[in-house]
Amino acid sequence: MKLPGILLILIAFICCRPAHAQDGAASLLDHYEEAREYCLELVNELRSDNGLPSVRLEPLASELALQHARDMAEAGYFSHWDMQGHKPTRRYNELGGMHGLGENIFFAEYQAGGWQRVIDEAMDSLEASSGHRATMLNPGYTDVGLGMAVNGSRVYLVQEFICRAGGNYACPLKARVGDVVSFSGQFDPKRYALNYILLRHEPLPELREQRWLNNTGTYSEGDTMFAVYTPHTERRFNVDTYYDVGLKDDGRIDARLLLDYKGKPGSYYVILMLHDTRTGGEVKAACVAIEVLK
Template identity: 30%
Template structure:
């Protein structure tokens, strides 16, 4: 879903800039990375500056938005989320891309999708994305050391939280009880005080062995991991989308929701009594650990292959997505 309209303010090109808000729609991340600067509550200088109406650094602005997120969650009886630097790297990449090119979307100008950016940032779980930026398709240079004002960040967060059903994807994302951490990225362009924002909410329900980043069609891979209680393994899926290609800002501004690709193969777990043998093509489950050895081959097609892990939880009648990672798969050289 997207909310599109006009926002007061002028960009570096002197034009009045449109803005939009977009929320990722998907199922329900790596454990939160250590934040060398401390959590939002510990960034007292940045928060005090925001309250006093003084400019903030980019890092303080990102943690100030974390503070806003946690205030809204607390108001609804939800636990505060710690900072996840891995998710923040993915968020900054998208915020900078949107700001520099004047678009709002879950796709990047390079054609990247949210789970790809999160995987490439080092994530092993799933990040749920809220984004907001311009939709004027005007390219502008990034203001790397720009000061940030609290007002612009508050307006974005308020717009997210003021949504009403059924068009309340950002609000539901912020208030999800499944999230365990969050990373925020902000960016501004020269001559503007209007920030572009990306929020990446992470769920941490397991640990997973690394997957290769690049392979060829037909290559064999091992998918291994362990879920933590109360999560129980339900399905491992493999999907494929076409290799991402650059997209123009005008095209990106026509997009709305991003849906997780449908799997072309899905594996149900088979519980083992002993560690071995673990046959290929079988999702083996021993205790809480699982493994699946399989070939990446969707009718011989190259592309971006996606490995999804789904789990069930007590009292929940549907599977929830707990990990979504990507692998670049090329045609085999002859």
Template identity: 30%
Template sequence: MKIIPLTVLLFISLTLFQKKALSQNVTSRQTGIDQKLATYHISREEFAYYQILNNKEHRLSAYRDDDLMLLSKIILLHRINDSREKYHVPPVKLDILASRVANQMSRESCDKGFFGHWNLEGEKPFHRYAFAGGTDHVSENASALITTGRISPEFDDIVGLMENAHSGFMKEEAPNDGHKQTVIGPFHNFVGIGTAWCEHGFRYYEEFIDRYLQFRPFQQTIKKGETATIQFRPLDKKLYPYVIIGYYEPPLKPMTRDEINRLNSYNDFSEDIAFQLWPWQIPSANRDGYITLRKRFNKKGLYYIQIYLSKEPYENGRRASNRGKIQASGIVIKVQ
């Protein structure tokens, strides 16, 4: 279980805006991507690699980054990995789908005058990522700037705001350093980065991803009384399924801006545990290494399924704990 901590607000003006959003098109006084690559010390090979991934990803195409915004994300990726290196944890890669999920949240938050970890549909980060097609575990950092001035759309200025937001996370001190701890989580291996700006505001979101499982296609929406079938296997054969926990929550309800703005941290779980499978209860893998989980759901709502992995095979009889294990999935099954 995890509680994602207090969000960051950088206030210049204390009044949320309700004005028409500006265009999201970033501009630049300098010409050409190559010049920007040189300025920010980003290799052409790395940029081309993420261009290919960006072009191959067709989900949430309305929130696709153009080349300049993709470059801004790669620049922030380097800043994030600089932060992680200082705390001796492995680097992360940029995830395109998670970045689009973060872009959507940033855009809606900015345009509609709210800020937090929930959207107006009442969805938390793991809902949004799962509904977009993600299956991994996600942890979110969020930052907002609200100002009486105007946000400059210049590329360097936007990158500067993104860097300032990330730096704000890393300046936190214990015990109030939840965002910092999210950045340097040792099991993260990907990150999505989203941003948006409006007439009097700026949003920045980081979606840290724990990707350790491969899933076969499954039906995400089922009817009450039907059985969900989920098949998965670790990407690394040296990791072992340890516990599977399914959390239930009732159907989501829309939220108002004021309700969202009053909330700070969010729980990465619910109080209603629908089922638990410990090491001695998890089915054996088939010849291809896939474990099949079948669960019948008799109550309408959402089931958030977390699969934990261990670096060591289980050998302790009937005693187990998920403490220190890798939280490797964020599947959400919708029962109608």
């Protein structure tokens, strides 16, 4: 049977267009390591053009980025939150990381061209956004994790920038209201000085649906600051509670933190802020989201 010409054109359009998009998107995964290295190269070119040192590709942060990219691709959402209601810091903590972190995410329907064009378009989009650009140009970040995922013609790219201002940090991820927990670690005292440790509170995370996630924007680490631990008693914040904090000459810190914001359960954020003597700026060296129950 001879098909009408218009129908033949319609069949060709339906069959060929998705195949082209999927083949192109799939090529990104075929060149995954090359694509990551190329993205890193573009990030560092941007930083160099603005007088900043390069960032290094970091394995744990890259695992975090890949997991979130895959989750968004598979579940069909686009957000800094995941479907458990967790934000980047909590996801990073659960993988074992506690350094200060900033996340960029990108999503687009794949257009014609090779995998390099996808990365170019992603970087152009991120650079055009003041918030994403500021994350890439934050002088405090030393490392970055990069992860990509594809679903059909959709491409997801996640950047996880971290500040490695010394060694690792330790803190429990679960506690109860009124507990006193230990936050410990060590930073490089030749470059950094302790400014303060903040405690911030927000309600416990809730399970989220695709529609809610797709309507989210920027994220924060805690809604309410309620306590400050600092050796700088002359600095004042809009909080009622101040605590002194001890520090060793070699940069070791072991702070005892009281988790009690008006007796409320919630996500309690522990945020370590250091002074960077090289840049004169302040860096978020560590951040922990503790699940605090009654």
